[in-house]
Amino acid sequence: MMTTMNAAVFSGIKQLDVERIDKPKIKDDEVLVKLKACALCTWEQRVFTGINKVHFPFIGGHEESGIIVDVGPKVDTDLWRVGTRVVVGLLTSCGYCDNCRTGHEGSCTRFSYENHVGGLNIRGMGGLAEYLAVPVTKLFKIGDQLTYEEAALTEPLSCVVHSVDTAKVELGDDVVVIGAGIMGVFHAILARERGARVIISEPDENRQKFLKQLGFDDLINPKTVDPVNTIKTLIEGNGADVVFDTLPISPVAEQAVSMAAIDGRVILYSSFHPDTPISISPHTLHRRMTKLMGSANSDSSDFLKAMKLLNNGTVDVKPLIAGTVPLSEINKGMLWALKPETYRVIVRLNESDDKSI
Numbered sequence: 436m437m438t439t440m441n442a443a444v445f446s447g448i449k450q451l452d453v454e455r456i457d458k459p460k461i462k463d464d465e466v467l468v469k470l471k472a473c474a475l476c477t478w479e480q481r482v483f484t485g486i487n488k489v490h491f492p493f494i495g496g497h498e499e500s501g502i503i504v505d506v507g508p509k510v511d512t513d514l515w516r517v518g519t520r521v522v523v524g525l526l527t528s529c530g531y532c533d534n535c536r537t538g539h540e541g542s543c544t545r546f547s548y549e550n551h552v553g554g555l556n557i558r559g560m561g562g563l564a565e566y567l568a569v570p571v572t573k574l575f576k577i578g579d580q581l582t583y584e585e586a587a588l589t590e591p592l593s594c595v596v597h598s599v600d601t602a603k604v605e606l607g608d609d610v611v612v613i614g615a616g617i618m619g620v621f622h623a624i625l626a627r628e629r630g631a632r633v634i635i636s637e638p639d640e641n642r643q644k645f646l647k648q649l650g651f652d653d654l655i656n657p658k659t660v661d662p663v664n665t666i667k668t669l670i671e672g673n674g675a676d677v678v679f680d681t682l683p684i685s686p687v688a689e690q691a692v693s694m695a696a697i698d699g700r701v702i703l704y705s706s707f708h709p710d711t712p713i714s715i716s717p718h719t720l721h722r723r724m725t726k727l728m729g730s731a732n733s734d735s736s737d738f739l740k741a742m743k744l745l746n747n748g749t750v751d752v753k754p755l756i757a758g759t760v761p762l763s764e765i766n767k768g769m770l771w772a773l774k775p776e777t778y779r780v781i782v783r784l785n786e787s788d789d790k791s792i
C-alpha cells in the first residue's frame with residue numbers, strides 16, 4: 436500500500452501546489468477517509484490572497500466528503516464501516532474544552548491554524564488532502580441520493596443553520612438578507628423554509644436573475660435605492676423582524692441595524708474585512724429593543740441538521756455548485772472561485788481509481 440498521497444499545499448501567498456506528503460495513519464478509535472470532494476470556501480480563498488494569515492506550509496479545505504476505507508479496532512462497525520460515505524466536519528475542534536462541551540465546537544478554545552489535524556504532517560484544515568484520519572465523532576453520514584459534491588456543502592449550510600436558529604426565524608416573519616453570495620442564498624432558502632417572507636438586497640444583476648430562478652422575487656438593488664427606506668416601505672413602515680447581514684463591509688452592518696423592526700433580530704454573519712468599527716445609537720437599540728447578535732461557524736447539532744436537510748432533499752445545493760476541477764487543477768479552481776460571480780467550486784479528489792463520484 437502507498438505510504439504517500441497527493442495534497443494541495445499552500446507554500447506562500449498565491450503559491451498553491453499539489454505535493455506528495457505522508458498518508459495519515461489511523462489511531463484505534465479513528466477511521467481512514469478517502470476524500471472525494473472538497474469545496475473552496477471564502478476562507479481558503481483569503482489564504483490564497485493573503486488576507487487570512489497562516490504559517491506556511493499549510494493545507495486548506497474544510498468542506499469535504501469521502502468514503503471510509505479503513506477502521507481502527509475500537510470503532511463500532513455497526514455505525515461506521517468500510518464503504519460508508521461521509522462528510523467530515525469540525526475536525527479542528529478538540530471535543531473536551533469547555534466551549535466544545537457546551538456545544539460550541541466552532542469556537543473551540545484549543546483551535547489554532549497551527550494545529551495538525553487528520554493525522555497529517557502539515558498543519559491546516561486538511562480537506563485538500565486525499566486521505567484523513569478522522570475520529571468517529573467528526574463523521575456525518577451521506578444519504579444514498581446525495582453526490583459527494585453536494586455533500587461537501589454540508590459545512591457552509593451548517594453555519595447558516597446556526598445563524599437562522601440563532602435568529603429564531605418564525606412563521607410569517609419579514610426577513611431581510613443582505614448580500615446574495617452563497618451564504619446569503621442559504622440564509623434566504625432556510626428562512627423561506629421557516630415560513631418567512633424573504634427580501635434580498637443584492638446589487639449584482641446576474642445574482643438577481645439567479646435569485647428569481649430560485650423563486651425569490653422580493654429583491655432590492657442597494658445601488659439604485661436607499662436600502663433602509665425601501666425595506667421600511669416594503670414592510671409597511673415597521674422594518675424587518677430579522678436582518679441577516681452576510682457582507683464583510685462595516686457600514687452595511689449599521690444599515691442592517693436600521694432596518695430592524697421593534698424587537699427585531701439582527702445577525703452579523705460575515706467576518707469583516709477590514710474590521711472598521713461602526714457607530715450605533717445605544718438609545719435606539721434600547722428604545723427599539725433590537726437584538727444585535729453575531730453568528731460564526733457551527734457545531735455538531737448544526738451539522739446533523741444540515742446533513743438531514745441535504746439527505747432528505749429539503750435543500751437542493753446543486754444550483755450553488757459552479758463546477759468542479761480535479762486536484763491537479765487546483766490553481767485553476769482557485770482563480771475561478773475568486774471571481775465574484777462564482778458560487779462554490781469543488782475540487783475532485785481520488786478520482787483516478789474510482790468513477791463513483
Ligand SMILES: [Zn+2]
Pocket residue numbers: 476477478497498590591
Ligand atoms: Zn466554509
Ligand SMILES: [Zn+2]
Pocket residue numbers: 528529530531532533534535536540542543544545546
Ligand atoms: Zn475544544
